[in-house]
Amino acid sequence: MSPARERGDADPNEPGASLPSKVPTQEHLDAAHKLTENVAPHARAEADRAIAQAIANGDPLPPSGFSSGKMPKGHSKASAVHMHNPYGSDSRITLNESHGARRMANDKAEMMGTKWWAQGNPMAHELGHEAHWRADPDGWRGMGRTEHQRTTPGEREHIARHVSGYAATDGHEFVAETIGGIRSGKVYDSHVMNIFHRVTNGKFKGKY
Numbered sequence: 572m573s574p575a576r577e578r579g580d581a582d583p584n585e586p587g588a589s590l591p592s593k594v595p596t597q598e599h600l601d602a603a604h605k606l607t608e609n610v611a612p613h614a615r616a617e618a619d620r621a622i623a624q625a626i627a628n629g630d631p632l633p634p635s636g637f638s639s640g641k642m643p644k645g646h647s648k649a650s651a652v653h654m655h656n657p658y659g660s661d662s663r664i665t666l667n668e669s670h671g672a673r674r675m676a677n678d679k680a681e682m683m684g685t686k687w688w689a690q691g692n693p694m695a696h697e698l699g700h701e702a703h704w705r706a707d708p709d710g711w712r713g714m715g716r717t718e719h720q721r722t723t724p725g726e727r728e729h730i731a732r733h734v735s736g737y738a739a740t741d742g743h744e745f746v747a748e749t750i751g752g753i754r755s756g757k758v759y760d761s762h763v764m765n766i767f768h769r770v771t772n773g774k775f776k777g778k779y
């Protein structure tokens with residue numbers, strides 16, 4: 572049961588509210604496992620879970636796939652990174668190999684206690700960036716990393732409270748965190764989803 576549902580602060584039947592994710596089957600997990608041969612064994616189960624969830628929901632996967640290794644310069648502390656060719660169609664997701672899966676889960680759990688993360692699986696978050704990039708490439712390119720003109724301070728306060736602290740830091744992270752949260756079973760209120768559909772230019776309408 573997700574914290575959002577436990578709080579009872581969202582009605583899935585409300586217009587604009589997000590739909591719960593489909594439950595991945597063993598078939599989805601097997602398909603995901605074939606895609607994570609380049610992911611370190613200690614991080615593979617967590618990667619498989621998130622990818623199986625994406626497959627179950629028909630979400631896009633990065634063409635260059637999944638791996639684990641060192642993070643690019645400036646991202647050494649990140650749990651994972653979504654890398655893409657902004658004017659091409661290629662992308663890949665790399666998990667930080669120096670973070671053991673258990674360590675990632677522990678760190679995330681700790682940080683989730685402070686409501687910094689919407690959910691605890693970094694792969695699910697990065698798949699949120701992939702879904703955003705695929706759904707709205709022009710909007711994705713036009714969205715600066717630190718600009719906030721798409722949300723008001725009041726909206727960011729709502730995002731920080733109902734999605735996550737990280738989601739309130741910029742537009743890209745808001746989109747990835749919201750998708751990651753939905754995929755982990757959270758149901759957001761219509762205020763969150765209306766902001767989500769606005770900043771993604773309606774490209775996810777009918778899906779979330």
Ligand SMILES: [Zn+2]
Nearest residue numbers: 696700744747
């Ligand atoms: Zn991110």
